[in-house]
Amino acid sequence: MTLIDLSHEIRAGMTTYPGLPAPEITPHLTREASRDVYAPGVEFAIDRITMVGNTGTYLDAPFHRYEGGTDLAGVPLTSVADLPTVVVRCSGRAVDAAVLSAALDAPVRGHAVLLHTGGDRGWGTPAYAEDAPYLSEDGARFLVEAGATLVGIDSVNIDQVTTEGFRPAHSLLLAAEIPVLEHLTNLAAVPDTGARLHAAPPPVRDFGTFPVRAYVVV
Known part of the structure; x- marks a missing residue:
């Protein structure tokens, strides 16, 4: 079995269709800030993406x-x-x-x-x-x-x-x-x-x- 990827990557600032806004990727909870929420040695990143549906593939x-x-x-x-x-x-x-x-x-x-x-x-x-x-x-x-x-x-x-x-x-x-x-x-x-x-x-x-x-x- 072979898997063939047919999709473009989605990156902050990229253009998919000229004239449509590019995606914005920003942190909601940074790893540093999460250290105050979880046990010692445990950290997470929770990020936010803002984009139109017509983004990427x-x-x-x-x-x-x-x-x-x-x-x-x-x-x-x-x-x-x-x-x-x-x-x-x-x-x-x-x-x-x-x-x-x-x-x-x-x-x-x-x-x-x-x-x-x-x-x-x-x-x-x-x-x-x-x-x-x-x-x-x-x-x-x-x-x-x-x-x-x-x-x-x-x-x-x-x-x-x-x-x-x-x-x-x-x-x-x-x-x-x-x-x-x-x-x-x-x-x-x-x-x-x-x-x-x-x-x-x-x-x-x-x-x-x-x-x-x-x-x-x-």
Whole structure:
């Protein structure tokens, strides 16, 4: 058995999505202060993290896009854990229905479809958000109709980021109760088929997006 980590580290001050605030990590109880609370030789650190849900490698639930949609607490584990995977190797910028149809030899229904675009090469730099790969509207519709259980991408956004603000991939996938996993990395190490994905978020009520430790078991 091999475990392959697909997640970016979360660090204080890091940028995930340009324009969103970076996480702040501060002490709540320092080790020094804890010595006054516990027995001699016993100390703990209790820290506080302030961040938006869209930090690091994270999962979008339908609540992220739709009022009244399924929140993180309502997403079933069957949608985010122990999922058979299909990795789609994408060389162009737009991952559309034609690209998916040509690349997918394996079944999609009941699988996590992971889009390996190489977009993670620019992680942590301004280049990460420039001309980033994305899933097109007809590509998203293709995956919904094919029965994907989860869709992930190693790019800044599963949608093309436009000034008009359209987000068809998010809209179609989340309306179909298909969680979206963004900012993946290391997909080159994952076989095209045969791996199983785990990317479960904490069950937070009335919340739509949260970091996950995404990994596959091969």
